[in-house]
């Protein structure tokens with residue numbers, strides 16, 4: 001089925017560094033593309049090397065980053081496309097602004113990867129938690145910068161107890177219109 005037949009949709013993965021955003025996004029995108037469905041991927045790390053290269057991690061710049069992502073996602077959704085966003089997006093207001101930009105044109109599925117901080121920190125995929133704890137890196141989300149949990153996520157997934165394939169299956173169900181929220 002073409003993306004136009006599906007109608008435009010954005011899956012927005014939010015959560016702490018190490019929560020599993022990129023891992024889940026990669027698996028979801030691989031599955032969608034294997035079905036012949038093109039996907040626009042907006043991963044925080046990649047967006048910050050291109051679209052948002054001048055931005056830092058102040059609240060103002062994080063919000064601007066998420067607003068830009070929301071605008072691009074909205075434009076793709078307007079033309080019937082599928083978007084997968086993977087960004088920390090720590091502030092509720094900016095996430096809701098992104099939702100509004102997308103929902104003008106199509107569907108928005110907010111997925112909170114609610115993996116506990118202790119697990120994210122133990123994973124420390126990029127060694128950033130260690131640098132934040134030592135004081136070398138300041139303003140790091142979850143250590144000395146806030147993360148506001150979403151008040152209304154379509155899905156809540158803890159990747160420390162949910163196998164990757166199950167996370168992808170839940171997101172696919174939510175994208176297809178079903179999928180009640182789940183805390184596990």
Ligand SMILES: Nc1ncnc2c1ncn2[C@@H]1O[C@H](COP(=O)(O)OS(=O)(=O)O)[C@@H](OP(=O)(O)O)[C@H]1O
Pocket residue numbers: 016017018021022043044045048057061062063065066086087088089090126128138139140141145
């Ligand atoms: N201070 C601070 N706080 C949080 N994250 C930091 C910071 N400095 C650098 N990084 C790295 O930047 C990645 C997060 O970028 P995002 O664009 O997703 O962040 S945000 O949504 O604008 O808050 C994030 O990537 P992930 O680990 O994939 O989440 C980090 O690698």
Ligand SMILES: Nc1ncnc2c1ncn2[C@@H]1O[C@H](COP(=O)(O)OP(=O)(O)O)[C@@H](O)[C@H]1O
Pocket residue numbers: 015016017018019020021022023024086123125159160162163164167
């Ligand atoms: N069930 C799971 N789902 C997603 N990631 C998992 C899972 N179990 C372990 N991991 C690991 O957790 C890490 C998550 O890192 P990453 O996807 O880069 O997170 P983020 O993009 O949120 O910073 C990866 O090393 C991944 O292999």
